[in-house]
Structure formats: structure tokens, C-alpha cells
Amino acid sequence: MACVIMCGIWALFGVDVHSISKYDKTFSKIQHRGPDAWRLEYDLKVKNICLGFHRLAIIDSLYGMQPMKLHKFPFVSMICNGEIFNWKQLGEKHGFNYETQCDVESVLQLYGSFGIEETLKQLDAEYAFCLIDSLKKKVFIARDPYGVRPLFYLSSSNGILGVSSEAKDSERRNECLTCLIDELGLTEWEMKPFPPGHIAEYSILSDGKLELISLNRFFKIEEPILPPVPLEEGTLNNFIFNFRLAKENVHANIRNLLTQAVEKRMMSNRRIGCLLSGGLDSSLIAAILVKLSKEKGLPYPIQTFSVGMADSPDILAARQVAKHIGSEHHEVLFTAEDVLSVLDKVIYTLETADITTIRASCGMYLVSRYISQNTDTVVLCSGEGADEVAQGYIYFRDAPTPDHAHNESLRLLGDIFMYDGLRADRTTAAHGLELRVPFLDLRFTQYFLSLPKAMRQPQNQIEKHLLRSAFDGTGLLPNEVLWRHKEAFSDGVTTVKKSLFNIIQEWIDPKYTEEDLKLATVKYQHCPPNSKESLYYRDMFEKHYEGLSSKFMPYFWMPMWTQVKDPSARFIQHYAAK
Helix, strand or coil, X not given: CCCCEEEEEEEEECCCHHHHHHCHHHHHHHHHHCECEEEEEECCCCCCEEEEEEEEECCCCCCCCCCEECCCCCCEEEEEEEEECCHHHHHHHHCCCCCCCCXXXXXXXXXXXXXXXXXXXXXCEEXXXXXXXXXXXXXXXXXXXXXXXXXXXXXXXXCCEEEECCCCCCCCCCCHHHHHHHHCCCCCEEEEECCCCEEEEEEECCCCCEEEXXXXXXXXXXXXXXXXXXXXXXXXXXXCCCCCCCHHHHHHHHHHHHHHHHXXXXXXXXXXXXXXXXXXXXXXXXXXXXXXXXXXXXXXXXEEEEEECCCCHHHHHHHHHHHHHCCEEEEEECCHHHHHHHHHHHHHHHCCCXXXXXXXXXXXXXHHHHHHHHCCEEEEECCCCHHHHCCCCHHHHHCCCHHHHHHHHHHHHHHHHHCHHHHHHHHHHCCCCEEECHXXXXXXXXXXXXXXXXXXXXXXXXXXXXXXXXXXXXXXCCHHHHCCCCCCHHHHXXXXXXXXXXXXXXXXXXXXXXXXHHHHHHHCCCCCCCCHHHHHHHHHHHHHHCCCHHHHCCCCCCCCCCCCCCCCHHHCCCCCCC
């Protein structure tokens, strides 16, 4: 079995190790990402380098701690947050003699054998890693293609570099990366998310400080980096679509690739569960997960979790799905007071002021807290990514052409790490849980996006028509769920009459005057708040992450091709959920 690890990684370069205790308090602020064990280690081969690791052991192995080093390549050390899904295949292909049973060892094996470029080409994985080569005096930092695993970096003009899974700060600026700005007396610095699908190369100078050599993109969404997989008989075994293929083969390929995406994410000795809203995306993943768990003979039933107010649309739909697939279902009911009590914590946890992301995160934060406190499920699957890949947002019906719709999918996928991907990671990791997202599987996304653009558009005013059709008639889900109208998560958890944003706005409204709102556009010139709700979110964000909004949130998430002032799907003319 693989030693799979969810964790928090942290590194500091170019600072005297004798004074590192002054800064290691920042390392503890991401403990929630890995509550089982921790290690803070100096690299003795290279001056002034400190590496930190918080571990959540998904498979309990003595070999799972990091920083990781191998006898075969003693000059290389690495910290990595991720899952390498094809580690066994890589070992068989290249004859690696693994020293551990930890999947991330394959990164070191690849690097030591072939170098960094070939390493990135061969990984079927979700990861953020920092690799130090003391022989070549190099540091490499990389993040997976869609940014499923988080990573931030702080760089200064004098060669100091900080790396961490999260940015985190507080009113006293004494947490994680942001504290280093004050602690180190940095005057010329930049902190931002490390871009997905990129690799940075640094040279280590004699004093341990770093010099950036290059920051390059190694992944483009439409250019496959993995070798092709055999698809259904009659299809091509590459990602160029043959227009003569029968639609039945396309449907079969979608089913097979999504099933494979779920299966590879079942690497775990800790209990696996699934978030279940009752919408198409999470229902498909839950149904496939339960089916596979029975076929594999897992020693426990799959737990599914829905969240919402009593009799909310999501609660009712998820209850129906759970009964159909036979999961051990949990309903996490909340009140308006519950949401308001965690709202500030949610903003701090997310590290964003985006309106849509904060709204959608409240329910996810509450259900994650419940799972952590009341069950032994640690690994969760969910349906994030389907709307971006399969054109699931209602506004896709308004796309002027198939090209416009396709380009919007690419844009959403490229930015998902700052919005839905960020929400999914932070709300679960805040409670020591690991989330896995099959819809962002590389093979699945590369195949789906290679299909004709018109085929992927909404049909008959039904979004994600191709994805729904692929599972039609299989009995995997009830028909009314498979073809259920799109419901935004932050809307579906409450009631048809009163959405979550109504509850939040009624609470925030008395806190500000109209004059406050007018002044806010002067105070916050980047993404100026356009409502009292967004002003409150921005004020809370700035309390923790002052001046970083343009780096963490380049724009407010809003639907395209439609004139609305609020991002809720309920304001779009096509909205028809019940």
C-alpha cells in the first residue's frame, strides 16, 4: 500500500538557521493541515535552509515523514503535499527500487534519474513540492496543473524566499508567511499564490539566499502531458477526436475515465467518504465511489454528507441519492445563527474576499467541522471541477458560440485554484481532512476538452448535457437527480424563498451606512465592494491580509454573458431549480 499524505509544507531560505526559532512560530499556523505529526529540519548540506512539514497520515507508515531523502540520491531532499496516482506504474516502468512505500518517493526517483523536466512530464498527480539539490545548488518549486494542492511564496529583493501551503496572518501579523515581512524587516517583497502548472528554478548562493533562474509553465490545459490511455474499442487511442465515432463510444469513454479518476483517488488506509449535495456532480462521484467500494470489498460502508437547513433542496435531493446508492448518510443541519457564527472564521480560513467563494464556503466549513468531530472519515471525494470542465454553470446557455464556451471553460479551469478549488481545499483542510476531486483528473479533463466544442455545450437548455447523457440509462442515479436543474451550492443549502446570501445580508446591513459604501470604492480601488456584504468581506480580509487582495483575488467571480449585479445563480434568467 502507498504511504499517502495530506499535509502542510513550509520552507525558509536565506535566513540564519541560528535565529530560526524566531520564525518557527509561523510554521505552527498551518498545523491544521497535518495534525498527526510535524518536523522542522535544517538542511545541513546547504547553508541557511529550513524545511517544515505537518503530516496527516492517510496511510500509517514509518516512512511517511518529510523532508524526504533517499540513500540512492542523498544530495536531494524534498517536502511535498500531494498524491502521486501513478507511482506504482512509474516504479514498474523504470525499475525503481523504492526505499519506502510512500507515493511521493516517485518524485525523488524521477528527479534523480531523469531531471526535473522529465519528472513533471510523467506525473499523474496532485501536488505542491519544494525540492533541494545540494549537489547542483538548486531549488525547484512546482505545483500541479490545476492547483488542487495549495502553495504560496514570499520573495524579497535580497534573496530571501518563504514557501508555505497557506499564507495565513492575523491582526498582529504573527502567522505564517505574512509575519516574515515584519520579522525579517523586508522592504521590497512580493507574496502571492504559486501559479499552477509552473516550475520555478533557483540557484542557491553561498550565503543560502536564492537567485531566481526561471519560472516556466510546464502545463497547458489543451496540451496533454500524460501518455494516452486505451479507450473503448473503435476510438482512437489519442486525444484527437474522430468525428465518425459513435456517440455511444464517447459516452463509454466518459464513464470509464471518470470511474478511473475516482478509483485512483481511493488510495488510503483511513476511511473514505464523499460530500453529497444532491446535485449532479457530487451525486455521480458518490455513486461511483460506493459502487467501487463494494467491488473492492472495503471493510466499511462509504459515508456521505449533506449540509443545509431542514428541507432545503440539497438536503432533500441528497437524501434521495444516498438511499439509491446505499451509502451511510449524514445530514448536517444548520441555522442562520450557525452561519453567522463562523462567517469571520471562514474568511480567515479562505484567504479571499470573493463574494461567491465565501458564500459557498459557509456550508462546506460547517459540514467539514461535523465530519472531523463526529466521524472517523478523513479522506473525502467531491464534485468540484465538473462545472468548469463540462460547462455546468447556467450562464453557459448564453455563450455566443461554441468557441466562446470552450474558452470560458479554459479560463475557469485556469483560475479554479483561486475560487472553487480554494474553497474545497481550505474548508476541509481547516479541520484536518483531505479532499480529492476526480473531475480535475488530468486524463478525464484532457479527453473531455478534446471533444467537439459544440458537443460540450448545453443542449435543450440543459447544462452539462453531455455528462448527463453519458450516464443516462445506467441506473447509477435516479433520473430526476441525473437531470436535476443546476442549483448553486450557497443557494441549495437554504430554502427557495430565502437564500444564504439573504441571511448574511440582513445581518450585515445595519453595520454600514450608504456613505460607508461610497467611501469603500475610494478605500479599496482594486475590486471595489459593490454592496455592504462585499464591503464586510473585504474589511475582514484586510484585517488579516492587508494589501494582498490583488494577488489573492484578481477579480470577483461573476457569470459571463449576462447582466447581473450579484453572482448568485438565482439572478440569472434561466434559473429554474426548485
